[in-house]
Amino acid sequence: MYHYNDFDKAFVQERVNQFRAQVERRIDGSLTEDEFKPLRLMNGLYLQLHAYMLRVAIPYGTLNSRQMRQLAMIADRWDKGYGHFTTRQNIQYNWPKLRDVPDMLQALADVGMHAIQTSGNTIRNVTADHFAGAAADEIADPRPVAELIRQWSTDHPEFQFLPRKFKIAVTGSPNDRAVTKAHDIGLRMVRNAAGEPGFEVIVGGGLGRTPLIGKVIRDFVPQADLLPYLEAIVSVYNLLGRRDNKYKARIKITVQENGIDDIRARVDAQFERLKGEWGGFDQHLLARIEQSFAAPEFKTGGLEKFNAGREANPAFRAWTDTNLSAHRHPEHAIVTVSVKKHGATPGDATSDQMRALADLAERLGYDELRISHEQNVILPHVHKSDLPEVYATLREHGLATANVGLISDIIACPGMDYCALATARSIPIAQEIATRFDELKLEHEIGPLKIKISGCINACGHHHVGHIGILGLDRAGVENYQITLGGDGTETAAIGERAGPGFSADEIIPAIERLIEAYLTHREGAEETFLQAYRRLGMAPFKAALYPEKEGV
């Protein structure tokens, strides 16, 4: 993986030193909160309901074992022994003390990590397919390009005060696991007729108050033109984006108000101007970055142990059925480690769990780990003969839940248990749904189903693209949960449709149960997933199940 060069190291170290001095000046009273707030946000430090929160970037979700151990150390030393993995492939610490934050940032810098540009109207942490570099369906590893974008966007002098925050996601696979159509810019690697790799560029997607699926601005940008083309998009947005109204400031609104054709013409003109200035430096850089992402030398050695393990242990077999994905090397598998034990907080890992994962990665996973936007941890390269041992170790640490992609593999934002912007809680709803369907022993029968929960309209929990989306609201001083159906975050992206009036906290779990019963009743067979059934049947049967008293009126 990529290791910081001297420039990266010096830059991050300077920022730590700067922030240390700023914290001291805040505490001794020489900085007011108005002066300090933008500085702390630039370093990922938020103030929430019960404490500060430090948001640490995990660029394109990639970590090595040393970094994961450091995250565990930070959790133990300065927080409450755990961290929360987010839908932005970040990790958040919920309980830091102001005085300790400079030390936490130093500890991060020591392993080549930081919290820069995890806030503010800048280009945020670049996210990527969490199976990058491992997936069988991949054209090429998108992470070198993601790293190039990280370097280009970090501290970019022109893009520190954009009209609003700006999020870029990259995938190298036709199967979109990075929700590229719901980002300010989504990049999907494609090949042109001549077989050369390039990118389909999608702009103006986003969730939140005005959910929109991104539009293709160019169906093929050669890899060599990518950075100047991105620079052209962001600079057009920087001028055109609305600064008068926070709710209309994202590029999705710029695209909606001006039309994709107008934006395309402006971007093309800007691109022509910029392209000449570029001079190919980025391509040299990319070539160097690519070397550090070279795939490990995958070992071989047969699958006997794997097959014997599946024969002997039904629990192991069930886990391999749900938690493995196809690796590009036939004797390897991608392991998705569920951080969603039934009843636990989605995305929360204890320091012990982090260390166990780091050890596994180091011993049996070529020292690589990923964080997925679905709040799970990935061991991207595991030889199948090592899987029984991986599974046994995960079990010891409460990490072997066989539920990836199922109803209890829920995305939930922190909601009103932590977040100052929330209108309702989301974590307890996720916990209750997972617990309930575990009791019913139904989740394997239900099959693939994505429930996503947000604690307010900002939609950090991606509820709009959940097959079942749940949005927590405040209705006259009571928590209320609105259901959307039919959302999809993949290459066939769709925004879910509102089912009707919301449900109270007591009513929401039974409502989800009725929804699932309706699906099981109406599906054509076990092969027809919830989403497929919804697409075939439309809203009516699900609405009838959700609001039974309305029937026959």
Added chain:
Amino acid sequence: MSRRPFTPKVVAANDLLDGDAVWLTANDSWTRDMGAAELIEDEAIAEDRLIFANAQADRVVGAYLVDAEATEFGPAPVHFREAFRTRGPSNYAHGKQAES
């Protein structure tokens, strides 16, 4: 002359160093127990107390007024958000609920 009755308020904020929820007391100190806070029954006084709180930048961050009601244990929150702030998160026994 039909002015809406004023809902009593307390001044809430977060502690500068810990980030913990705190409330302003009648003797100008900050308490971690909302029940010990000053219940303000008059709108003009509430505005005044908020200005005072905002000037306490070396102690607290982000002061604001919250609706409260008088109880036998002192002022209590009316809205669920503010009730959560008196306890802590619901997924772990962390925050205030762990300390008391």
